[in-house]
Amino acid sequence: MKDKKAYEYLAKSGAEISSTPTRAVCLVNAGNQQGIAVDDFEAACSLLGKIAYLLNFPGKTYCVVIYEGLECAIDAHKALAGRACTLLKRTYSKEASIPLLVEYLIEDSIQLPVPATVQDARAVPGLVVVENFITAEEESTLKQCLDRYKWEPLSRRRVQHHGIRFNYSTNRHADDSMPGFPQEVQDIIIGKLRRMKSLNPVDEVSPVEPVPVPDQLTVNEYKPGAGISAHVDTHSPFRGAIISVSLCGRVVMEFKHRDGRAMSVLVPARSLVAFTGEVRYDWTHAITETRFDYVDNSFRERQFRISLTFRETKSTPCDCNYPHLCDSVGSTQL
Numbered sequence: 001m002k003d004k005k006a007y008e009y010l011a012k013s014g015a016e017i018s019s020t021p022t023r024a025v026c027l028v029n030a031g032n033q034q035g036i037a038v039d040d041f042e043a044a045c046s047l048l049g050k051i052a053y054l055l056n057f058p059g060k061t062y063c064v065v066i067y068e069g070l071e072c073a074i075d076a077h078k079a080l081a082g083r084a085c086t087l088l089k090r091t092y093s094k095e096a097s098i099p100l101l102v103e104y105l106i107e108d109s110i111q112l113p114v115p116a117t118v119q120d121a122r123a124v125p126g127l128v129v130v131e132n133f134i135t136a137e138e139e140s141t142l143k144q145c146l147d148r149y150k151w152e153p154l155s156r157r158r159v160q161h162h163g164i165r166f167n168y169s170t171n172r173h174a175d176d177s178m179p180g181f182p183q184e185v186q187d188i189i190i191g192k193l194r195r196m197k198s199l200n201p202v203d204e205v206s207p208v209e210p211v212p213v214p215d216q217l218t219v220n221e222y223k224p225g226a227g228i229s230a231h232v233d234t235h236s237p238f239r240g241a242i243i244s245v246s247l248c249g250r251v252v253m254e255f256k257h258r259d260g261r262a263m264s265v266l267v268p269a270r271s272l273v274a275f276t277g278e279v280r281y282d283w284t285h286a287i288t289e290t291r292f293d294y295v296d297n298s299f300r301e302r303q304f305r306i307s308l309t310f311r312e313t314k315s316t317p318c319d320c321n322y323p324h325l326c327d328s329v330g331s332t333q334l
């Protein structure tokens, strides 16, 4: 019965079974739904030949390995067909003895999502991405440093606030100041920001912007799978660009404009992302709650991630040219 369902889902996805060997080997009964972890799956299948793509579809009862060469696919088919799933370290032990059903698929019939990349930032005006902004050593120093401070639990993540405090109920910074940033944050990140000449948007059309002088820091800790709903950071309390530095894991960030433009951008670990101009004021950004992101041509498990969002506070109304999402429109400004 289970097998039949898996074949039905496979057919529904548009994928067609081939009666002759192809590079695409489909493992039925060994999907993400049955607890196959993507890393175990990749390790087991790469023993049988060089993998071009790995497709471990979220919630599905099959997965697909596309080998670089046909010979490897034939070898894999021979090695895997009828074998117990323990080969793939299936986590549900009661199902571990179900034999694998292996099929070749017509490659063109497999629907692939478009993987999110860093370069996709080009389609989001004003977005700045600096890869490897901090080293792995600096990342671990910062993580250890933050672990010494108290976390505030929110429903799906934990936060810390440093510098001038932000009030979530009014969406404004509180008047009472706290001490400055932790020393390591000051030395590593603020030090690097001071040495940066400007913020250069990836699209190369949006104007270069000055580097802000942050006095407020929000630290977000996301467990794997957690996210943040679509929002624009309130305009008026903050001057210029908003900066986010990622520790520990990569994530895919979703950007949307009300005119229909939308883009998923890969934000690598240890990178700096800055929101300037149009993306700062006129687009929303979000992190979808999901266990998998489609990156590097595969669905990869969402990683644990800490982000540090730096803002420079101010007390004047916003003077941006993007009225639709502006909190100053209709009050003091227009």
Ligand SMILES: O=C(O)CCC(=O)C(=O)O
Pocket (backbone or CB within 6 Å): 218, 220, 228, 233, 244, 245, 285, 307, 308, 309
């Ligand atoms: O995690 C991130 O990089 C984004 C956080 C964010 O959007 C925010 O704190 O406003």
Ligand SMILES: [Fe+2]
Pocket (backbone or CB within 6 Å): 231, 232, 233, 285
């Ligand atoms: Fe934000």
